[in-house]
Amino acid sequence: MACARCDFYAPKDSSKGQLLEAKENLQKMLANIPLTDDERVAVDDGQAALDQLL
Numbered sequence: 001m002a003c004a005r006c007d008f009y010a011p012k013d014s015s016k017g018q019l020l021e022a023k024e025n026l027q028k029m030l031a032n033i034p035l036t037d038d039e040r041v042a043v044d045d046g047q048a049a050l051d052q053l054l
Helices: 013-032 037-053
Strands: none
Touching: 013 037
8 A cells, every 4th residue: 555645656536625625724724823843844744745646
């Protein structure tokens, strides 16, 4: 099983809604929650991973 960060991972079309929701949640976190530098880097990495999948 490939993880979502692997280059050869291809999500199913049915997963697109979940990926979009996850991306929206990360954007809300950036806007509404004060984050440490490490937390901000983790959120940015998560957004980049989701962008690649979408």
